[in-house]
Amino acid sequence: MSGRFRNWVKVRLIAGFFVTVPAIATSWLLYVFWDAIDTFFSPIYERLFGARMPGLGFLTAVGLILVMGTIATNMAGRRVLAWLDSRLLFRIPVAGNVYLSVKQLIQAFSPERRSFKEVVLAEHPRKGEFVFGFVTSEVLVEGPEGKREMVSVFVPTNHLYLGDVILLAREEVLPTGISVEEGIRIILSAGTATPARLPRTRP
Numbered sequence: 001m002s003g004r005f006r007n008w009v010k011v012r013l014i015a016g017f018f019v020t021v022p023a024i025a026t027s028w029l030l031y032v033f034w035d036a037i038d039t040f041f042s043p044i045y046e047r048l049f050g051a052r053m054p055g056l057g058f059l060t061a062v063g064l065i066l067v068m069g070t071i072a073t074n075m076a077g078r079r080v081l082a083w084l085d086s087r088l089l090f091r092i093p094v095a096g097n098v099y100l101s102v103k104q105l106i107q108a109f110s111p112e113r114r115s116f117k118e119v120v121l122a123e124h125p126r127k128g129e130f131v132f133g134f135v136t137s138e139v140l141v142e143g144p145e146g147k148r149e150m151v152s153v154f155v156p157t158n159h160l161y162l163g164d165v166i167l168l169a170r171e172e173v174l175p176t177g178i179s180v181e182e183g184i185r186i187i188l189s190a191g192t193a194t195p196a197r198l199p200r201t202r203p
Helices: 002-049 056-072 075-087 095-107 180-188
Strands: 118-123 130-143 146-158 162-169
Touching: 002 056, 056 075, 118 146, 118 180, 130 162, 130 180
Parallel strands: none
Antiparallel strands: 118 130, 130 146, 146 162
């Protein structure tokens, strides 16, 4: 009876661990994110009111993002932002390169200017080894043998922040039929979210 009871407790502890830890980790990350933003703006309100006002810093950040989003969706606002990028931010030594890299990374996940077009399987780094990759563009390569349609494929090597860019013939990549969001989930979950069967749909 004691052995059955220990097994009963063990099974439920393990199940509870895998249910509780993701929820706690998510809550902690959200709290750290919220607290960092709130702390960044808190000196402004400490000077105005003489004390820290929890939450006002985060609301300020949300307000700024909303204002910038309104400007970015306006034709005149887009021109102003483009001018600032080309004339000011991109020309700052070192910081300009960092800003450009971060901006391109963020835009890769933007619903309006998404760089990832589809999720494919590519043989990399050698024949017989397949990796998940994201098609980012199509390239027409002109060589001695004529024109050849190829695609640029981004293969993440460190979650989604770093990776290799490889150029493959269109017929050499295998379509998966899964969405970009599912592909990102597969990478972030270390492959555990991979569907049991690929491709999901015929090309």
